[in-house]
Amino acid sequence: MTPQGISPLGWVAVLVSGILFGAGLAASRMVEPEVVLAFLRFQDFGLLFVMGAAALVAGIAYALAPRLLAKPPFGARFDVHPSRFDRPTLVGAAIFGIGWGLAGVCPGPAIAGLGAGNLPLLGSLAGMLAGAYVQGRWFGGDDPSSAAAVPVAR
Amino acid sequence: MLDTLFPHGIAPYAGGGLLIGAGVALLFVATGRVGGMSTVFSAVWSFVSGATHFRQRRYVDSRLWRCVLAAGLVVGAALWTYAGGHPMPVTTVPTLHLVVGGFLAGFGARMANGCTSGHGICGLASRQASSLAAVVVFMATAMATANLVAALR
Numbered sequence: 001m002t003p004q005g006i007s008p009l010g011w012v013a014v015l016v017s018g019i020l021f022g023a024g025l026a027a028s029r030m031v032e033p034e035v036v037l038a039f040l041r042f043q044d045f046g047l048l049f050v051m052g053a054a055a056l057v058a059g060i061a062y063a064l065a066p067r068l069l070a071k072p073p074f075g076a077r078f079d080v081h082p083s084r085f086d087r088p089t090l091v092g093a094a095i096f097g098i099g100w101g102l103a104g105v106c107p108g109p110a111i112a113g114l115g116a117g118n119l120p121l122l123g124s125l126a127g128m129l130a131g132a133y134v135q136g137r138w139f140g141g142d143d144p145s146s147a148a149a150v151p152v153a154r
Numbered sequence: 155m156l157d158t159l160f161p162h163g164i165a166p167y168a169g170g171g172l173l174i175g176a177g178v179a180l181l182f183v184a185t186g187r188v189g190g191m192s193t194v195f196s197a198v199w200s201f202v203s204g205a206t207h208f209r210q211r212r213y214v215d216s217r218l219w220r221c222v223l224a225a226g227l228v229v230g231a232a233l234w235t236y237a238g239g240h241p242m243p244v245t246t247v248p249t250l251h252l253v254v255g256g257f258l259a260g261f262g263a264r265m266a267n268g269c270t271s272g273h274g275i276c277g278l279a280s281r282q283a284s285s286l287a288a289v290v291v292f293m294a295t296a297m298a299t300a301n302l303v304a305a306l307r
Contacts, residue, residue: 004218006185013184014219018226019233021177021189026234026242028170033247040300045159046167051274053168057175058182058279065183072186081188081276082212082267085284090291092266093273096259097292101299103255104247106270107263108191110256111224115231120245120252127256128263132195133203135264140196140207 010074024054025112032118033104040101099131177230178275187219188280190272191227192263194220251303262292 006014028050029035039047066078083089100106105113105124113121181189197217200208234240245252263269266288268277273292277285 004215006187006219010185011219011222013180014187014222015226015229017177017181017184017189018223019177019230020173020180020226021223022227022230022232023234023238024170024173024175024177024230025227026170026231026240027173028167029242030170031231032242033245033252034243037247037300037304040297041304042297042301044161046162046164049164049167050171050174051270051278053171054175054178054271054275055278057172058178058275059281061179061182062276062280069183072182072184075185075187078182078186079188081190081272081280081282081285083273083277083280083282083284083288084267085287089266089268089284089288092262092264093288093291094262094295096262096266096269097295097297098299099255099258099260099262100270100292101255101296102303103252103259104245104300105252105256106191106259107195108227108269108271111191111194112227112231115228115233116235116242117232118242118245120247120249123249123252124256124259127253127258128192128195128260129198131257131260131262132192132264133199134257135261136196136199136207137203137205139261139265 005076007074010072013074021108022112022115024050025109026116030106031109031113031116031121033109033121036100036104036106036109040104099127103127174271174275175279177226178271178279181223185219187216188276189220189223190268190276191224192260192269192272193267194224195260196264197221266292 273285
C-alpha cells in the first residue's frame with residue numbers, strides 16, 4: 001500500500017476509471033456547453049439519460065461490492081459519499097446551478113474538455129479553481145472535520 | 155413527440171452515461187473510493203495553501219488519486235475525440251460566461267460538497283436524500299439561469 005492506502009495496481013485502476021469517465025463525458029457530448037445549455041433550455045432532454053445511466057451502473061456497484069467483498073482488492077475500505085442534508089448543501093447547489101446554467105460547464109467536463117480540444121473551457125477551469133479557493137479560504141472554516149489539519153510540507 | 159424531446163436520439167447520451175458509470179463503478183470496486191469530480195478543485199489547493207480548510211485530511215490524503223483520476227478524464231476524452239474519430243466543435247459561449255459561470259460552479263459545488271457527478275451520480279447511486287435535494291435545486295437554478303440568459307441575449 002502506498003501512503004494514500006491504494007496499492008500499485010490500484011493506481012492503474014484509478015487512471016483507467018478516469019479514462020472511462022472522460023470518454024463517457026466526450027461520448028455523451030457533455031464537454032460541449034452548447035449541448036448542456038440546449039438541455040437546460042428544454043430543447044434536448046437526452047442529458048437525463050447520461051445521469052440516469054451513470055447513476056444506475058454506479059448504484060449497482062455501490063450496492064453489491066460491499067456485500068460481495070470484505071474490502072476492495074486495491075484499497076483499504078469502501079467509502080461513502082459524504083452527503084449532508086443541511087443549509088450549505090442546498091445553498092451551494094443553488095449557486096452551483098447558476099454557474100452551470102451560465103457557462104454550460106460543470107467540473108468533470110471542464111477537465112475532460114481539454115482532452116477533447118475544447119480549449120475555451122480553460123476559462124471555466126480557471127474559474128472553478130478560483131471559486132473553490134475562495135469558498136475554502138473564506139467560507140469553509142465552519143467545516144466540522146477541519147480539526148484534522150495537516151501541515152503543508154509532508 | 156420523441157423527436158421533439160430527443161432531437162439527437164438517446165443512444166449517445168445513454169452510451170456516454172454507461173461509460174461514466176463504468177468509470178465510477180471501477181473506481182469504487184477496485185479502490186473503494188467515491189469519485190465526484192469537484193473535490194479535486196479543493197484538493198489541489200492543499201499542495202500550496204496553508205489555509206486551515208485546505209489542510210484537512212480529506213483533501214491532503216486524497217489529492218494524489220484525485221489528480222490521477224482527473225488526468226484520466228483528459229486522456230479518455232482525447233482518446234474518444236481523436237483516436238475514436240469524433241471531432242467536436244469548439245464552444246462559442248462567451249468567455250465571460252465561461253469564467254464567471256465556472257467560478258460560481260466551483261464555489262457552489264464545494265459549498266454543497268458535490269456537483270453533477272458528486273451528487274448527481276455518486277450521491278444518487280448511493281440513494282442519499284440530500285443528494286437528490288441538491289440535484290433538484292441545481293437543476294432548477296441552472297434551467298432558470300440558462301433560459302434567462304438566452305432571453306436576454
